[in-house]
Amino acid sequence: MAITVKTNSITEAWRLVENSIIFYSKRPIGTVAACDLHRESLNYDQCFIRDFVISGLVFLTQGKAEIVRNFLTETLTLQSHEKQMDFFKPGPGLMPASFKVDIVDGKQVLIADFGEHAIGRVPPVDSCLWWIILLRAYVKATKDISLAYQPEFQQGIKLILDFCLVHRFAMYPTMLVPDGAFMIDRRMGVYGNPLEIQVLFYAALLAASELLLPGNGGVKYLETINRRLAALEYHVKEYYWIDINRVNEIYRYKGEEFGKEVANKFNIYPESIPHWLTEWLPETGGYLAGNLGPSQLDFRFFALGNLMAILVSLASEQESQMIMDLIEQRWHDLIGNMPMKICFPALEGLEWKIVTGSDPKNRAWSYHNGGNWPVLLWLLVAAAIKTGRVELANKAINVAQSRLSHDQWPEYYDGKNGRLIGKEARKYQTWTISGFLMAKELVANRTHLELISFEKDPEMISCVN
Numbered sequence: 041m042a043i044t045v046k047t048n049s050i051t052e053a054w055r056l057v058e059n060s061i062i063f064y065s066k067r068p069i070g071t072v073a074a075c076d077l078h079r080e081s082l083n084y085d086q087c088f089i090r091d092f093v094i095s096g097l098v099f100l101t102q103g104k105a106e107i108v109r110n111f112l113t114e115t116l117t118l119q120s121h122e123k124q125m126d127f128f129k130p131g132p133g134l135m136p137a138s139f140k141v142d143i144v145d146g147k148q149v150l151i152a153d154f155g156e157h158a159i160g161r162v163p164p165v166d167s168c169l170w171w172i173i174l175l176r177a178y179v180k181a182t183k184d185i186s187l188a189y190q191p192e193f194q195q196g197i198k199l200i201l202d203f204c205l206v207h208r209f210a211m212y213p214t215m216l217v218p219d220g221a222f223m224i225d226r227r228m229g230v231y232g233n234p235l236e237i238q239v240l241f242y243a244a245l246l247a248a249s250e251l252l253l254p255g256n257g258g259v260k261y262l263e264t265i266n267r268r269l270a271a272l273e274y275h276v277k278e279y280y281w282i283d284i285n286r287v288n289e290i291y292r293y294k295g296e297e298f299g300k301e302v303a304n305k306f307n308i309y310p311e312s313i314p315h316w317l318t319e320w321l322p323e324t325g326g327y328l329a330g331n332l333g334p335s336q337l338d339f340r341f342f343a344l345g346n347l348m349a350i351l352v353s354l355a356s357e358q359e360s361q362m363i364m365d366l367i368e369q370r371w372h373d374l375i376g377n378m379p380m381k382i383c384f385p386a387l388e389g390l391e392w393k394i395v396t397g398s399d400p401k402n403r404a405w406s407y408h409n410g411g412n413w414p415v416l417l418w419l420l421v422a423a424a425i426k427t428g429r430v431e432l433a434n435k436a437i438n439v440a441q442s443r444l445s446h447d448q449w450p451e452y453y454d455g456k457n458g459r460l461i462g463k464e465a466r467k468y469q470t471w472t473i474s475g476f477l478m479a480k481e482l483v484a485n486r487t488h489l490e491l492i493s494f495e496k497d498p499e500m501i502s503c504v505n
């Protein structure tokens with residue numbers, strides 16, 4: 041009986057993903073965010089770049105590369121090339137958050153949204169990073185590097201790099217972004233140097249270094265990428281990592297240190313160590329902090345950044361094992377009844393009011409504020425496989441499998457343990473469905489991991505000192 045249920049949910053999932061496909065000039069070019077007929081669609085009838093990446097990966101595992109190729113080609117034409125100083129337009133290099141097919145004068149056209157219509161009105165910094173990561177996955181799956189070598193693609197990659205590598209008001213190798221510039225696309229106190237963006241940036245730089253040709257100025261980009269990668273890796277490892285030894289160090293930090301050679305480089309006050317952390321952090325566990333800024337170390341655990349850090353080898357082997365140890369030992373908090381919590385713990389009370397601007401959708405243990413997102417299952421499974429913790433991958437899949445189809449594939453779950461279907465969650469959310477399928481594919485065939493996993497290049501010069 042159990043086997044029948046499982047098989048049915050997989051067959052259903054494939055059918056739903058197929059039904060979510062968007063066509064443009066009769067060619068498949070993406071998938072809608074959700075197909076919930078009982079709710080106002082808002083922009084969920086559009087194709088989001090970050091959401092499609094998971095559909096794209098799952099299509100690649102099936103040898104269905106055409107839709108991914110079309111997606112990459114069409115979204116490239118949507119990339120902003122805006123050079124004039126129009127401060128109401130996206131800067132050059134930016135990729136849209138989402139797009140839709142519309143009809144103008146009887147003809148199909150693609151309409152992009154760079155965040156100007158989205159609820160939080162935030163630029164989707166992660167879109168261009170995901171785009172490069174998916175392009176690299178396409179090349180891995182098809183062995184067809186010629187797409188990436190096309191002049192428009194080379195130009196597109198360079199535009200993204202120009203946009204990301206530019207020196208702004210920062211003296212760190214991380215990328216400075218506004219609040220809500222990624223999957224968490226509304227105010228959540230994730231402005232500055234949030235982990236998710238830094239890890240995606242790292243992955244995109246690695247991918248670009250594999251895809252860029254040296255000609256036409258490419259060599260200069262490749263040199264800059266290598267330097268930035270080494271500095272970024274050092275910075276994240278040195279300053280974002282948290283384990284009990286590091287907490288002890290911070291606990292005895294002196295504040296107000298002046299000068300270059302100081303221990304407490306960001307002037308973090310020991311009093312900012314949250315009460316929950318010292319009890320919660322297991323002896324053998326560790327993770328990368330959510331954010332780092334002046335007198336600010338965001339101690340919250342963010343799932344996507346930590347899992348991706350394992351996949352892109354930004355976390356060392358030992359650190360990766362420690363992240364998985366933390367997940368295993370704090371399973372109840374981080375996984376609960378539906379893998380997995382987007383961040384932990386939730387912001388409550390006055391803190392929630394100040395940080396989110398009293399956002400009712402982001403109440404404690406809901407949505408982006410400690411809600412459980414089934415889409416994260418595939419990343420958890422991928423990280424578990426990479427670290428040899430297959431038992432955790434299977435355990436997580438079993439948890440998800442028992443509910444997802446029955447609950448009609450919700451976008452997210454609420455409550456401290458993820459037992460409630462999200463208050464405002466869409467049903468038939470595509471990345472929930474494709475995330476589940478991707479998790480199953482990864483367990484069935486571990487070679488799919490290479491689509492999203494990056495190994496450390498021993499040639500990369502370290503800039504530690």
Ligand code: GLC
Binds near residue numbers: 084088091222225
């Ligand atoms: C929500 C999520 C965002 C996602 C979009 C479409 O806005 O916050 O990450 O891309 O829905 O699913």
